[in-house]
Amino acid sequence: MTSDLQQAARANTAAVPAISVDGLHKHFGTHEVLKGIDFQAHDGEVVSILGSSGSGKSTFLRCLNLLEMPSAGRLRILGEEVGMKKVGSSLVIADQRQVDRLRTQVAMVFQNFCLWHHMTVLENLMEAPVHVQRRVRGEVRDEALAMLERVGLQDRAGFYPAQLSGGQQQRAAIARALVMRPRALLFDEPTSALDPELVGEVLKVMRDLASEGRTMLVVTHEMGFARDVSSRIVFLEQGTIAATGSPRQLFGGGVSERFDQFVSRFNG
Ligand SMILES: Nc1ncnc2c1ncn2[C@@H]1O[C@H](COP(=O)(O)OP(=O)(O)OP(=O)(O)O)[C@@H](O)[C@H]1O
Ligand SMILES: [Mg+2]
Numbered sequence: 001m002t003s004d005l006q007q008a009a010r011a012n013t014a015a016v017p018a019i020s021v022d023g024l025h026k027h028f029g030t031h032e033v034l035k036g037i038d039f040q041a042h043d044g045e046v047v048s049i050l051g052s053s054g055s056g057k058s059t060f061l062r063c064l065n066l067l068e069m070p071s072a073g074r075l076r077i078l079g080e081e082v083g084m085k086k087v088g089s090s091l092v093i094a095d096q097r098q099v100d101r102l103r104t105q106v107a108m109v110f111q112n113f114c115l116w117h118h119m120t121v122l123e124n125l126m127e128a129p130v131h132v133q134r135r136v137r138g139e140v141r142d143e144a145l146a147m148l149e150r151v152g153l154q155d156r157a158g159f160y161p162a163q164l165s166g167g168q169q170q171r172a173a174i175a176r177a178l179v180m181r182p183r184a185l186l187f188d189e190p191t192s193a194l195d196p197e198l199v200g201e202v203l204k205v206m207r208d209l210a211s212e213g214r215t216m217l218v219v220t221h222e223m224g225f226a227r228d229v230s231s232r233i234v235f236l237e238q239g240t241i242a243a244t245g246s247p248r249q250l251f252g253g254g255v256s257e258r259f260d261q262f263v264s265r266f267n268g
Pocket of ligand 1: 028033051052053054055056057058059060
């Protein structure tokens with residue numbers, strides 16, 4: 001390939017959103033939780049997803065990495081449309097292997113860490129790269145150890161999750177997500193299960209990842225993180241995007257009365 005063609009290919013890749021959804025709906029029985037969400041996240045964006053309890057934030061993230069099946073809508077990851085087929089009135093995954101593959105590209109970090117308790121930290125990190133991505137064990141091991149160092153856990157590789165503090169477990173979970181070399185990281189309230197004194201160590205890792213240019217979608221109640229670290233805010237209310245914009249726009253006030261009310265709860 002000539003260098004011109006390579007450049008064009010790169011420019012084209014940059015233009016494809018890491019994640020894109022059109023008309024995303026999700027209902028549980030008769031309860032419609034997501035009511036037609038259109039959203040794109042481009043490489044390098046850090047999007048904070050804010051909203052009251054029950055507004056649909058977790059459901060939204062879970063649909064993006066197919067932990068929940070959308071009820072309707074189109075989802076593209078790195079430009080590749082996720083195959084879904086209709087069975088009765090529900091959508092189901094058309095090709096499980098495609099979903100397994102794409103899911104490693106949008107790695108999720110959960111509120112309660114979700115580490116495998118019967119595995120050491122190092123085994124936790126190596127599991128998906130070796131068994132799902134089928135990468136070479138020795139290389140994965142080296143990368144896993146480097147990622148543990150990256151999050152300050154180089155001396156905890158052989159520990160079991162129960163032997164770690166909550167902050168350490170969450171940093172291990174972040175390292176586990178990174179070893180999959182994802183194009184985007186999804187965080188669902190990564191610090192809300194932590195004792196207050198452990199929140200800072202996890203936020204620091206997340207701030208570092210953001211400053212490296214990682215693509216991140218973060219459901220959080222940490223308004224400082226949302227305001228200072230994210231490039232964009234998405235405010236969900238009752239399953240729709242009620243407001244979106246830069247932190248400066250939204251936190252400046254006056255864009256959305258509902259958002260201003262929401263934020264005032266954290267200031268008082
Ligand atoms: N598996 C499920 N079955 C039925 N209803 C569900 C399910 N998961 C979520 N819901 C409902 O969907 C709505 C949105 O839930 P979701 O967990 O997405 O909210 P959230 O914005 O993440 O809230 P929180 O801030 O409390 O975590 C809630 O009314 C919830 O009860
Ligand atoms: Mg939630």
